[in-house]
Amino acid sequence: MGLDDLLNLFVAAILLAGIYTAMSIGMTVIYGVMKMVNLAHAGFMMLGAYFALEMSQRLPIDPLITSVLAAPVFFLLGIATHRGMVRFVPVADEPTLPSLLLLFGLWLVLQNFGYAVWGADDRSIFTPLTMATFRFGGIVVPVIRLIVFGIALLSLVALHLSLQHTWFGRSVRALTQNREAGQLAGIDTGRTAMLAFGLGIAFTGLAGALLANLYSFTPDFGGSFMLRSFVITVLGGLESFSGVAIGAVIVALIETFSILVVPANYQHAISFILLVVVLLVLPGGIEGLLQRWRRLR
Amino acid sequence: MSAAPASRATSRTAYAVAALALLAFLAVPWVGISNNAIRLLLTTFLWVTTSLAWNLLGGVTGQVSFGFAVFYGLGAYTAGLSINGGITPYAAIPAGGAVAAFGSLLIGLPTFRLRGPYFAIATIGVNEAVRIVMSNLDITGGASGVRLLQAGRFSQAEHYYAALGVASLAFLVSWRVMHSPFGLALRAIREDQDAAADVGVHPFRLKLAVHALAACLTGVAGGVFAHYTAYIHPDGVFSFSTSTSILLMPVIGGLGTLSGPVIGAAVYSIVQEEMVVHFPQFHLLLYGALLILIMLFEPGGLAGLWRRLARRLRGGGP
Numbered sequence: 001m002g003l004d005d006l007l008n009l010f011v012a013a014i015l016l017a018g019i020y021t022a023m024s025i026g027m028t029v030i031y032g033v034m035k036m037v038n039l040a041h042a043g044f045m046m047l048g049a050y051f052a053l054e055m056s057q058r059l060p061i062d063p064l065i066t067s068v069l070a071a072p073v074f075f076l077l078g079i080a081t082h083r084g085m086v087r088f089v090p091v092a093d094e095p096t097l098p099s100l101l102l103l104f105g106l107w108l109v110l111q112n113f114g115y116a117v118w119g120a121d122d123r124s125i126f127t128p129l130t131m132a133t134f135r136f137g138g139i140v141v142p143v144i145r146l147i148v149f150g151i152a153l154l155s156l157v158a159l160h161l162s163l164q165h166t167w168f169g170r171s172v173r174a175l176t177q178n179r180e181a182g183q184l185a186g187i188d189t190g191r192t193a194m195l196a197f198g199l200g201i202a203f204t205g206l207a208g209a210l211l212a213n214l215y216s217f218t219p220d221f222g223g224s225f226m227l228r229s230f231v232i233t234v235l236g237g238l239e240s241f242s243g244v245a246i247g248a249v250i251v252a253l254i255e256t257f258s259i260l261v262v263p264a265n266y267q268h269a270i271s272f273i274l275l276v277v278v279l280l281v282l283p284g285g286i287e288g289l290l291q292r293w294r295r296l297r
Numbered sequence: 298m299s300a301a302p303a304s305r306a307t308s309r310t311a312y313a314v315a316a317l318a319l320l321a322f323l324a325v326p327w328v329g330i331s332n333n334a335i336r337l338l339l340t341t342f343l344w345v346t347t348s349l350a351w352n353l354l355g356g357v358t359g360q361v362s363f364g365f366a367v368f369y370g371l372g373a374y375t376a377g378l379s380i381n382g383g384i385t386p387y388a389a390i391p392a393g394g395a396v397a398a399f400g401s402l403l404i405g406l407p408t409f410r411l412r413g414p415y416f417a418i419a420t421i422g423v424n425e426a427v428r429i430v431m432s433n434l435d436i437t438g439g440a441s442g443v444r445l446l447q448a449g450r451f452s453q454a455e456h457y458y459a460a461l462g463v464a465s466l467a468f469l470v471s472w473r474v475m476h477s478p479f480g481l482a483l484r485a486i487r488e489d490q491d492a493a494a495d496v497g498v499h500p501f502r503l504k505l506a507v508h509a510l511a512a513c514l515t516g517v518a519g520g521v522f523a524h525y526t527a528y529i530h531p532d533g534v535f536s537f538s539t540s541t542s543i544l545l546m547p548v549i550g551g552l553g554t555l556s557g558p559v560i561g562a563a564v565y566s567i568v569q570e571e572m573v574v575h576f577p578q579f580h581l582l583l584y585g586a587l588l589i590l591i592m593l594f595e596p597g598g599l600a601g602l603w604r605r606l607a608r609r610l611r612g613g614g615p
Contacts, residue, residue: 037414088593095414097361101548102592108541108585116579223537227425230418269429275422279415280407 004138011139013249013256018149019210020248022156024229025241026203032176032239033196036086037095039103041229042222043110044201048074048208049217050118056125063125064147067209071155071202078201081106082194091193093179114219124216148210155206156245159199163241172196176239228271231278237285246286315468322461326454335457339525341566342460343518348546348558349467350514353474353507355544356552359413359487360504364420365515365543367404367427368397370535372516373523377443378436380524386451390459390520397516398509405508409501412490421537428535442530445523456525463521467514471555474510483507487553515543538581545584549591551600560599 023045030038048070055066085106089099132143163169171192174182183189208222215221232251236243251274258270282289326335347369355361372393379389408419432440451459474480485493486500494500523529533539542565550561565584572580595602 037418085589085593097359097413097417098592098596100361100414100417102589105585105588105592108581108588110585112579112582112585116576116582224425227422265433266429269426272422272426272429276408276419276426279411279419279422283411283415 007139009256009259010253011141012145013252015141015145015149016256017245017249017252018152019207019214020228020232020252021245022152022203022210023207023225024232024236024244024248025156025159026200026207027229027233028200028236028239028241028244029172029196029203030200031095031233032241033172034086034091034099034193035093035095035179036089036091036099036103037230038200038204039100039226040081040106040110041204042226043107043114044074044077044204045208045211045222045225046114046217046219047077047110048205049212049221050114050123051205052209052212053123053125056127062129063127064129064144064151064210064213067206067213068151070205070209074205075198075202077205078198079194081201082197086197087190087194091179091189111219118219120218122216122218125213127213130213144213148213151210152207155203159203160241168192168195224268224271227275231271231275234278235282235285237287240285240287243285243287250286319465323458326457332453335453337566337570339457339460340570341563342457342464343522344542344546344562344566345464345559346460346467346518347515347543348550348562349464349471349555350511350518351543352547352552352554352558353471353483354504354511356547356554356557357475357480357487358483358504358507360409360508361413361417361544362420363417363537363540363544364404364424364427365511366535366537366539367424368401368512368515369519369522369539369543370427370431370529370531371397371400371512372519373529373534374431374437374443374519375516376520377445377523377529381443381446386459386524390517390524393520393523394513394517397519398513400516401508401512402505405505409504409508420540424535424537424540428531428537431531431535437531440531442528442533445527445529451524456521459521459524460518463514463517466517468555468559470510470514471558474507475555479503479506484553541581545588547598549584549587549598551598552596554597554600557598557600560603564599 027038027041030036051070051073052063052067055061055069056063059066085102086099089102090096127144129144129147133140134143135141163173171182171187172195174185174187175189175192175196179189207225211217211225212221228251232244232247235247235250236245251271254274255270259267262270284291322338325338347365351362351365372390374393375396376386376389376393379392380386384392404420404423408416408423411419431437437443474483482493482498482503485496485498486503490500519534522534546561546565547558548561550559550564551557568583569580572583591598595605597604
């Protein structure tokens with residue numbers, strides 16, 4: 001194995017980390033503001049994937065461009081979900097089992113709705129871009145992965161700007177840090193929670209649509225990506241927006257480089273084992289680990 | 298949730314009802330009902346067992362697990378492989394329960410350091426990791442599954458009685474646990490783990506114990522299932538959807554009660570029987586919707602709904 005191969009793997013991991021960040025940030029936003037673990041994440045990702053598919057069949061535009069439309073559509077879907085059910089679950093400072101089971105029920109509904117509408121067949125989106133690559137020295141980069149990376153990065157920049165420079169963003173950050181203090185300062189928690197849920201689902205749907213351009217999918221799609229999102233958000237410290245990017249890079253690196261040591265049959269188990277290990281060993285994420293180190297010195 | 302020890306009069310009626318039900322079920326194979334109906338009852342008994350078992354951990358102790366297929370699968374595979382190795386089913390099926398209980402300790406030791414929802418999420422990872430490992434091991438026959446040899450084969454009535462026996466055992470164990478100091482301690486953990494620890498309950502140890510008990514019952518049910526169907530494969534018994542089913546029944550029936558899981562399992566089996574043939578997807582769609590409604594409006598499940606209706610009809614309070 002030469003240096004070029006390692007570089008190739010490294011580039012692949014970084015490109016993967018981009019979409020993983022966009023995929024997990026929705027979970028972080030929802031957890032931060034509402035302290036809910038979104039178990040319906042997988043269902044919305046799956047809907048996003050089929051949204052991209054339907055769009056690619058109906059519109060003569062490149063599916064990568066129509067994938068972006070998923071963001072506003074799923075924003076509205078998220079708001080409707082919040083209005084219709086999520087807001088009735090009491091909010092606490094810690095995730096509660098009723099909210100977990102409610103969102104799990106929603107995942108079941110979405111998944112089986114997917115089966116009822118689109119059937120169980122493997123679907124994929126194939127365009128001239130799918131197989132295109134370009135070379136950069138010894139490094140081969142698939143064009144489509146680079147574009148997906150770019151879209152994910154742009155969406156994250158937009159999120160960052162809105163969190164830093166709008167009242168909604170300030171409310172989100174305030175509630176994430178301290179719910180009660182935010183309420184005392186006069187934040188409309190209901191409205192902020194609704195918009196945050198919409199935003200979280202918007203990113204989830206967008207990520208699903210983008211991933212549909214890279215992988216084939218069925219209505220089961222999203223389950224393993226949801227668990228990766230858990231790992232990433234826990235690594236990132238659950239409610240830190242910059243932590244998500246770090247978590248995504250770590251997970252992407254581990255997954256990409258694991259093909260060197262882990263047999264192909266067990267590849268799929270990596271994200272699940274990683275989930276358990278990270279929850280057990282690093283419940284405070286990277287940040288918590290660093291703090292522990294500092295205290296020890 | 299109502300879980301106060303029943304008064305003597307109501308418990309006497311409860312005994313009578315349970316004894317009558319048991320007698321009726323014992324008589325079933327002799328009254329000439331169709332094989333299909335017996336099969337449906339048998340499946341229901343197995344689901345009743347897993348529901349009651351899951352309820353001990355998820356309902357009474359408040360630790361929601363998405364990983365009970367691991368125990369169902371371990372029980373099924375242990376029993377299946379032992380029977381193929383020439384061991385009598387009467388030893389092989391309990392062995393399945395023992396292996397499942399042992400597995401529950403291996404899983405519980407690390408994961409019970411996590412609380413509530415984090416434990417729940419970790420069990421999703423455990424379930425999927427175990428399924429993938431089981432699909433790739435040589436001893437389990439990999440993804441193609443295991444066919445049970447015909448030696449020592451039961452008649453359908455024998456399978457039926459095995460399932461009935463397991464369900465009765467689960468009911469008896471649940472009843473004993475829920476009316477014991479052990480059950481009281483488990484309930485204390487559900488309500489407030491820290492407060493329970495302050496008054497001398499050891500949450501970690503008790504969770505491990507009830508997890509093992511639940512796993513053992515689930516494993517025995519898995520063993521009976523394996524012996525009955527004579528063919529098991531990892532994507533069936535170890536699948537996440539098996540875990541989902543085991544979780545849905547008690548939650549929808551009514552958590553933390555004795556009747557809830559039984560009702561949940563009965564309704565689930567009957568609905569599944571009716572729907573799976575024609576609309577396989579709508580079955581879980583329906584159950585997902587039901588789960589949402591129950592979480593929003595009636596956390597006591599179908600049993601809670603029933604109690605509320607009964608109170609309404611009697612003209613009592615709300």
